Amino acid sequence: MENWTWEICIIGLALTAFTLINILSKSYKHQSDWLLCIWLVLLNIPLFHTTLSYLDHDAPRFNLVTNPTLNLLHGPILYLYVQTLVSNQKISFGKSELLHLIPFVVFYIAFISMDHSQPMRPTLDNPEHASSLFALLMARFGLINGLIFIAYSIATIFALRKHQKNISGIFSRNDNLISLKWLFALPATFAVLVILNFLNEGMLDSTAVIKPLTFHMLSFLSFTVLLCFFGVKQKPVFLFQPALTEVDIALKTAAANDGEIAVEAPDTSACDMSDEATAQLIEDMQEYMLREKPFLNADFSVYTLADAVNTPRRNLSQVLNNGLSKNFYQYVNEYRIEEVKRLLKDPALAKSTILDIAFRCGFKSKSSFNSLFKQHCEMTPSQYRKQLKQHSPVDTSHHTPPSS
Structure with missing residues (x-):
């Protein structure tokens, strides 16, 4: 099974390269397109690093850009990606959005301050790594990373459910590109992969169905396939209008962002028409x-x-x-x-x-x-x-x- 790692990485990298070219070749790129590109690059950093290590066992580890703390960005990107799709105006990405980066910044500082000659994921019973708060945080990184992604997944599901309640009053169809049902698959896929990973790593090395490294790369590939297949044809929901070309979409979005198109506030008051x-x-x-x-x-x-x-x-x-x-x-x-x-x-x-x-x-x-x-x-x-x-x-x- 260990030999699968190379093939998995190559498939993921090739699929991502094709998808990025497809997205970046659009005449107009929305915020959601840029977030999707960033997300795909993050997902493929482990695939790239594993491929590099496979080709050259003495290759540098590039700890500043290939460390596991980057996984903390997947939850915030998932949530912000959904927000850019369901919002009928541009997301500002101000101070409130930057707060989503706090867990990543804390763990990133913890990671780069540690001795990289030691195991990447230290344990609490290792005296050389239990002397600081940062070391304690890194010792529980896997658990904290999972909890953070679960929290963002729950927030994303609530946002999607709210969106699905609203679209019945706006659109006359309810397919995947409007309802965004495919995005529910991301938290679900994560939950399944975490459970399978625990079961797989809980086995003895001789009885494990898939080697841990191979399973991790397979997890990144699963997310990559979902994002590439659905994300490349997804556009912001409120730009789904009859016979709109990419130029029309660009003009409509630019006008909305500049305030030329008024965005109606929700009105829950009773109808005052006679x-x-x-x-x-x-x-x-x-x-x-x-x-x-x-x-x-x-x-x-x-x-x-x-x-x-x-x-x-x-x-x-x-x-x-x-x-x-x-x-x-x-x-x-x-x-x-x-x-x-x-x-x-x-x-x-x-x-x-x-x-x-x-x-x-x-x-x-x-x-x-x-x-x-x-x-x-x-x-x-x-x-x-x-x-x-x-x-x-x-x-x-x-x-x-x-x-x-």
Whole structure:
């Protein structure tokens, strides 16, 4: 198993190099892109150092840049990376953000002040390393590092859950790039790897399934694969708008950062619109949805609808919540379901698959479509189509709006 270490390191380094080139070649790079690049470089420092040691056993250790205290940066970067993705304005990275670096700075000073001729992770019962506070900290580095990452993982999960509650009122789709579900895999992967690492190192050297060094490199590779696969195509959530090019994204973000685009503050107050104004807005929304069918665009958002009916976004959201007892996600997808039902009745599309029709109507996820269709129609799409075959064809020219 020890021979795997070389291959694991080469795979990780090659994958990271390809991903970095891909990200840095973008015409516009968001804060999240830069954080992702920094994170990938940090993850690959151990892989690079292990590869260098494999090629030359007498190679210098470069303790200032390859020491284990760099692992303390993974938790803060995970949390800040999520914040840059879910925020609709630029993160300032001021004093409050710099506080996240305190554990790393303390342990980094402790590490470089120690005698590097001794083992990298001293123990408390080693008298040569138990004479200072820094030595005591380093003796418990693994435990403290794990606790810090767990704390940041919990904070990240809370931030993601809050984000997922908010997006149903803004976006009409809920895939990975919007919901950021893939980021839940990072803390979960860390927890699994820590448990497996303890189990593996707890065995005698002769019975260990994987050598500790190989397992550590495999852990870094696991994180690298997740970040490269999902991170390279991830962009800030609030820049997911219909037909935006990279230039549009750059201009939109720059305007928001310069204060040219006002960022609406959350409004939890009751809707102060009159019943007549509310009814008129609902009618305008329905007319626009039926006439333009904007829901066919998977990236259709509440901002687009608010612009179309010429009303502030928070007013529109309040009308949906209070007037129709729905959020934006439910409202739009009801129109999509009705459009799917209409097209399923069309004889010209009899040979089209249900999934093709669903994607044509604005859905981007098979699981979301099936779940919403069953919830709306109390039967699966396949059952609905089978039921249609038992009846004579009907007129498909009229689109029935969802019930209000």
